[in-house]
Amino acid sequence: MNEDISPREWESLSAYLDGELNLEEEKQFERTLNQKPALRRSLEKLRQTRLLLRQMPQIRAPRNFIITPEQAGIKPTGSLFDFSFTLLRAVSVIATILLVVVFTGDLLNRSGGIPSAPNMGALQEQEAFMLEQTAPPMEMPVEAAEILDDAQIEANEALKMETAPGMPESIPESEVQTQARRLEAVPKTLEDAEEGGRETYIPTEIMPVDIQEPAITQKIAYLQPTLLAVEILLVMVAVGAGAAAILISRKRR
Amino acid sequence: MDENTLIIDSQNGDLDAFNRLVLAYQDLVYSQAYRMMGEHQSAQDATQEAFISAFKKIKSFRGGSFRAWLLRIVTNSCYDEYRRRKRQPITDLEPAIEEEDYFDSPDWLADTSESPEQAVQRSEIREAIENCLQHLSIDFRSIVVLVDIQGLDYDEAAQVIGRPLGTVKSRLSRARLQMQKCLNSFGELLPAPYRLVDESNYE
Numbered sequence: 001m002n003e004d005i006s007p008r009e010w011e012s013l014s015a016y017l018d019g020e021l022n023l024e025e026e027k028q029f030e031r032t033l034n035q036k037p038a039l040r041r042s043l044e045k046l047r048q049t050r051l052l053l054r055q056m057p058q059i060r061a062p063r064n065f066i067i068t069p070e071q072a073g074i075k076p077t078g079s080l081f082d083f084s085f086t087l088l089r090a091v092s093v094i095a096t097i098l099l100v101v102v103f104t105g106d107l108l109n110r111s112g113g114i115p116s117a118p119n120m121g122a123l124q125e126q127e128a129f130m131l132e133q134t135a136p137p138m139e140m141p142v143e144a145a146e147i148l149d150d151a152q153i154e155a156n157e158a159l160k161m162e163t164a165p166g167m168p169e170s171i172p173e174s175e176v177q178t179q180a181r182r183l184e185a186v187p188k189t190l191e192d193a194e195e196g197g198r199e200t201y202i203p204t205e206i207m208p209v210d211i212q213e214p215a216i217t218q219k220i221a222y223l224q225p226t227l228l229a230v231e232i233l234l235v236m237v238a239v240g241a242g243a244a245a246i247l248i249s250r251k252r253r
Numbered sequence: 254m255d256e257n258t259l260i261i262d263s264q265n266g267d268l269d270a271f272n273r274l275v276l277a278y279q280d281l282v283y284s285q286a287y288r289m290m291g292e293h294q295s296a297q298d299a300t301q302e303a304f305i306s307a308f309k310k311i312k313s314f315r316g317g318s319f320r321a322w323l324l325r326i327v328t329n330s331c332y333d334e335y336r337r338r339k340r341q342p343i344t345d346l347e348p349a350i351e352e353e354d355y356f357d358s359p360d361w362l363a364d365t366s367e368s369p370e371q372a373v374q375r376s377e378i379r380e381a382i383e384n385c386l387q388h389l390s391i392d393f394r395s396i397v398v399l400v401d402i403q404g405l406d407y408d409e410a411a412q413v414i415g416r417p418l419g420t421v422k423s424r425l426s427r428a429r430l431q432m433q434k435c436l437n438s439f440g441e442l443l444p445a446p447y448r449l450v451d452e453s454n455y456e
Binding site: 007010011013014015018020045046049050052053054055056057058059060061062063064065066067069071072073074 | 275276282401423
């Protein structure tokens with residue numbers, strides 16, 4: 001049928017039918033077409049074939065092809081799952097950080113590392129100075145009482161001598177009188193000491209001051225049960241929130 | 254809402270807008286896929302893949318013919334599906350439903366001017382053409398479907414298959430020649446009005 005039509009002519013024939021030749025190519029092909037009846041017959045057959053093909057209807061899609069967010073690779077945003085997951089994860093992380101901080105602080109406190117060295121030293125020096133300035137040994141009040149008795153007797157005797165005739169009006173204070181006056185200032189009991197003010201007497205035997213345990217350490221020791229409770233609570237929150245977040249994540253997948 | 258607005262919204266990630274485009278173009282895309290693949294299941298797979306791929310790539314659409322852009326994606330999707338089926342042939346457990354589809358077609362029910370005989374004739378022609386199309390290689394088949402059935406011009410077809418204009422001309426002319434030869438073999442089966450004119454009539 002097409003033995004006398006070259007592949008090049010056949011290509012031009014197809015393009016001519018579709019109006020895809022330029023003006024010059026079109027004129028040239030029409031000249032060839034007039035010279036070759038077989039080419040004209042082929043043109044007509046090709047026109048028929050194309051007509052049949054163009055009559056083919058569009059096929060209706062058997063179903064809708066709308067795509068879902070999952071197919072499109074879009075993660076649903078703002079869902080309750082997402083919000084819960086984010087919240088629980090944040091709570092777990094914050095609780096873990098707090099637990100580490102509290103536990104580390106507690107551990108350092110137990111090993112005596114919380115008060116800083118310079119502050120500790122200053123506190124100890126201050127307390128030692130106060131003791132040195134005010135507190136005599138505990139046995140001193142007993143001796144002082146005996147000495148005071150002796151001194152009072154001597155003072156009474158001196159007073160008698162002073163009132164005796166022939167004696168000068170001012171007699172210089174004896175060594176014993178000076179000692180006696182000084183000792184009078186020393187309180188004999190705790191009540192005396194309290195009345196006289198803490199600055200003058202510190203009863204180390206009755207109310208000992210432990211200079212090895214500063215006040216801050218005592219306070220932290222007082223808080224130990226509370227710290228333990230906080231640590232347990234933080235562990236529970238961190239583990240619970242973390243586990244819930246993992247469960248939600250798995251459920252979403 | 255016009256097509257351009259839907260395309261812009263889709264480019265901004267609006268899946269609903271894109272799904273409106275899907276509804277508008279799904280018959281065209283499915284037709285292309287079915288004519289290239291020759292059977293429904295593969296055509297559906299290729300169509301779905303094409304739309305998913307189109308949504309993911311829609312930001313790269315820079316204007317021009319959206320129809321041609323979609324046809325290019327579905328054509329590529331068909332090539333992929335064709336290669337996959339060739340490696341792993343699949344036998345459908347369900348019988349083919351083309352015949353059933355045809356008689357359930359709203360197109361058939363709506364055409365009241367056509368007599369049953371004419372409808373049968375039309376059906377025979379379609380079957381013959383579908384049969385001949387499936388005897389073409391996939392490269393020839395795709396170009397015939399794009400130009401002669403979908404009505405694209407050569408430039409659009411070149412854009413869809415990603416080949417130069419010369420390749421389109423060459424492939425189309427050879428594909429048409431093969432189609433013509435194939436349809437001639439159905440000449441006796443085809444009803445008279447559609448029967449190809451014999452060469453002797455021109456002598």
